[in-house]
Amino acid sequence: MLVSAKEMLNKARDGKYAVGQFNINNLEWTKSVLAVAEELKSPVILGVSEGAGKYMTGFKTVVGMVNGMLEEMNITVPVALHLDHGTFEGAQKCIRAGFSSIMFDGSHYPIAENIEKTKILVNTCDVLGISIEAEVGSIGGEEDGVVGLGECADPKECKAIADLGVTMLAAGIGNIHGKYPENWPGLSFETLEAVKKEVGDMPLVLHGGTGIPEDMIKKAISLGVAKINVNTECQLSFADATRKYIEAGKDQQGKGFDPRKLLAPGAEAIKATVKEKMELFGSVGKA
Numbered sequence: 001m002l003v004s005a006k007e008m009l010n011k012a013r014d015g016k017y018a019v020g021q022f023n024i025n026n027l028e029w030t031k032s033v034l035a036v037a038e039e040l041k042s043p044v045i046l047g048v049s050e051g052a053g054k055y056m057t058g059f060k061t062v063v064g065m066v067n068g069m070l071e072e073m074n075i076t077v078p079v080a081l082h083l084d085h086g087t088f089e090g091a092q093k094c095i096r097a098g099f100s101s102i103m104f105d106g107s108h109y110p111i112a113e114n115i116e117k118t119k120i121l122v123n124t125c126d127v128l129g130i131s132i133e134a135e136v137g138s139i140g141g142e143e144d145g146v147v148g149l150g151e152c153a154d155p156k157e158c159k160a161i162a163d164l165g166v167t168m169l170a171a172g173i174g175n176i177h178g179k180y181p182e183n184w185p186g187l188s189f190e191t192l193e194a195v196k197k198e199v200g201d202m203p204l205v206l207h208g209g210t211g212i213p214e215d216m217i218k219k220a221i222s223l224g225v226a227k228i229n230v231n232t233e234c235q236l237s238f239a240d241a242t243r244k245y246i247e248a249g250k251d252q253q254g255k256g257f258d259p260r261k262l263l264a265p266g267a268e269a270i271k272a273t274v275k276e277k278m279e280l281f282g283s284v285g286k287a
């Protein structure tokens with residue numbers, strides 16, 4: 001059964017480790033992440049962007065697929081199904097579809113509007129026992145070929161959002177989605193410490209988990225980060241393994257590729273990436 005991310009994140013915060021959020025895009029992706037979480041006895045959060053949800057035909061399909069896998073794969077570790085960077089409407093759709101956790105990303109709104117919209121969703125999630133992540137200070141990333149450096153959140157604004165009763169808070173600390181550019185100055189631990197001082201016990205979320213040096217990941221965890229999001233690294237390992245398989249030309253003599261065999265190396269590559277991250281984040285054996 002899907003669970004809210006609240007308990008797993010509070011435990012991670014207290015135990016000084018982080019739970020990984022791995023974004024899923026299809027059946028193979030989901031199966032790989034769940035298999036590794038079970039093998040390593042690690043709690044896990046499956047992230048679904050609105051785009052990925054749409055690709056999989058809608059949030060209800062995602063809920064059906066994940067619930068089916070939890071049962072058929074005999075998954076015993078805690079699993080949360082979480083909307084990643086949701087809009088207000090997207091968050092409501094996911095709640096109705098049966099997600100156990102949502103993120104409402106109101107970071108691009110003026111702070112008063114971010115507060116107002118987050119509050120409405122906090123009230124709904126509270127009633128239903130669903131966890132909710134909010135964001136302050138937008139996370140950088142590539143748009144039209146230009147990589148924008150991540151913003152640093154205003155600690156007072158973080159407090160205002162944390163006080164609404166969200167489960168976890170994503171505060172921009174110079175982190176970026178996708179690959180980090182050569183001139184990236186690194187995470188702002190000064191901002192992280194200032195945010196932590198304002199929000200107290202609130203578990204913090206680090207987006208853009210691909211490409212952050214290991215020492216920075218460990219330091220971020222020691223300063224209150226309890227959830228780390230990873231997407232690009234799984235995409236890269238999936239694409240690389242799939243390309244190698246095709247280049248090796250292992251088709252069925254004129255009948256094309258067996259679809260299951262074609263996607264198997266990519267699925268294995270995702271498993272290796274997820275395993276590496278769970279070990280780095282310290283969540284192995286914590287289920």
Ligand code: 13P
Pocket residue numbers: 023047084085176177178179206207208209210229230231232233
């Ligand atoms: P990366 O794609 O950089 O791993 O970031 C993922 C993320 O933060 C999803 O919200």
